[in-house]
Amino acid sequence: MRHTHSLTVTAFLAFGLTACGTGKTDTAAADSAMLRDQTLLPADSTLPLGDTAMAMAPTPQPTPVAARPVAPRPVTPRPAAPRPTASAPVAARRSLDAGTTVFASSTSRITSRTNRAGEEFEVRVSRDVNDSRGRTVIPAGSTVTLSIVRIKESENKSDNVGTLQLAVKNVIIDGQSYPISASVASQETVLEGRKTNVGDVAKVGAGAGAGAIVGKVLGGGRGALIGGAVGAAVGTQRAVETKDRDIVLNDGAGVTITLDADFARS
Secondary structure, eight states, rough: OOHHHHHHHHHHHHHHHHHHHHHHHHHHHHHHHHHHHHHHHHHOOOHHHHHHHHHSSSSOHHHHHHOOOOOOOOOOOOOOOOOOOOOOOOOOOEEEEETOOEEEEEEEEETTOOOOOOEEEEEEEEEEOOTTTTTEEETTTTTEEEEEEEEEEEEEEEESSEEEEEEEEEEEEEEEEEEEOOOEEEEEEEEEEEEOOHHHHHHHHHHHHHHHHHHHHHHHHHHHHHHHHHHHHHHOOOHTTTTTTEEOOOOOOOOEEEEESSSEOO
16 A cells, blocks of 8 residues: 555656656746847837837838939920910891883993994992892992994984994992892983085086086986075085984983892902
8 A cells, every 4th residue: 555655746847847857848838939039129129029019119211312313304395285266246138120221321422433442431329239138339430341333424314313333341339349130221422513524525526517418418407506506506406415423421321220040248
């Protein structure tokens, strides 16, 4: 019995020594880890020791290097976009229908005695010519250019008129010329008789000579005198009847123009 108790005490002591040895070993290892952690951490760190504290420690930042000053790049200014300008209002076109009448008056004297075909002259519009909306298309004072196509005096006293044919060239409004399709409907012309000329004297002389010849054949010498007087009278009458008369368009005389086609302007 006493032998058994001794073995028990001996085993207990051996276990206790083993445990003490093991505890010292673990304590030494823990102390070594703590010393290592303290070496790595800053002296004034208030963080808890161990691996967690090392993980939470701030990472050392590199010392900043002063950057070289970079010269600014020249900036090329962009051209300013053009501002939209308000377009000028387009003037509405004004027009006249075909058949519209234009009243005008001559600005010069035209006569078959001195003027010839191909010559041009002007007539002045005497009143405003308006469109259907009452807007003036051809104002009074505008001029129309006319061309003489044919002009001829009256050759016989029985003729009522001579010949004066005119063509419309253009119309000038405020100094600007516009083409126009129109014709002269009428003009206030007159006939003016000419004074006796060489041709008229020749007609009288021819009549007297013819009468003298006839009188001489029929009545001898006295018949020739009578025949000559009668022939002269007949020749004079013939000269009067055939006397030329000039056709004249006086300065200020009226001229009526009719549009042959529509006329328009801005």
